[in-house]
Amino acid sequence: MENPILKRYAVRKYQPTAVAVADVDQLVAAFEAAPCGMHQVADMEGAVITDPKLRDAVEDASNNACYGAPLLFAIATKKDSQFGERDASAAAENVMVQAAALGLGSVYVMSGALAVNGHPDLLKQIGVDDGYQLTVIVAVGKAAEESPAPDRSNRYKVVRN
Numbered sequence: 001m002e003n004p005i006l007k008r009y010a011v012r013k014y015q016p017t018a019v020a021v022a023d024v025d026q027l028v029a030a031f032e033a034a035p036c037g038m039h040q041v042a043d044m045e046g047a048v049i050t051d052p053k054l055r056d057a058v059e060d061a062s063n064n065a066c067y068g069a070p071l072l073f074a075i076a077t078k079k080d081s082q083f084g085e086r087d088a089s090a091a092a093e094n095v096m097v098q099a100a101a102l103g104l105g106s107v108y109v110m111s112g113a114l115a116v117n118g119h120p121d122l123l124k125q126i127g128v129d130d131g132y133q134l135t136v137i138v139a140v141g142k143a144a145e146e147s148p149a150p151d152r153s154n155r156y157k158v159v160r161n
């Protein structure tokens with residue numbers, strides 16, 4: 001199998017087909033396996049949104065930032081957490097790499113997550129506990145168009161000492 005880390009790229013067009021329950025289980029397992037700062041496991045929680053009505057409400061509240069993906073993996077962190085953004089980013093990458101391994105597309109959505117924080121009733125519906133806020137939403141689904149990942153082998157400066 002192609003390395004899912006290299007296979008992953010930001011997908012911003014999705015088929016509406018629901019993600020299979022077995023695949024959802026694997027995405028949740030990938031989230032659960034994520035590292036967290038100083039083992040403060042209570043600093044982060046996840047919510048998988050597949051119910052079409054709730055998904056649409058989140059899409060609206062995010063100002064259509066979730067690209068119509070059929071599954072939204074919302075990652076919330078404690079408002080006063082020292083590690084929240086880092087924990088959520090590490091977990092989001094786990095979910096995105098697992099999605100790639102399953103042949104699914106994904107994208108890290110920060111702007112939409114921040115917009116949804118302005119809708120406290122919706123946060124409650126999603127299952128976000130008081131004192132937590134969304135840090136990232138990982139949009140997941142079958143890509144509308146399959147294409148290989150771009151070559152990113154020299155994207156960042158890397159110094160080898």
Ligand SMILES: Cc1cc2nc3c(=O)[nH]c(=O)nc-3n(C[C@H](O)[C@H](O)[C@H](O)COP(=O)(O)O)c2cc1C
Binds near residue numbers: 109
């Ligand atoms: C911290 C962070 C915030 C991001 N926020 C968004 C976002 O709000 N909307 C979006 O479409 N993509 C977002 N992305 C995805 C990036 O645009 C994308 O990862 C980047 O352009 C590199 O492309 P690649 O993922 O295909 O390698 C975000 C990525 C990161 C790491």
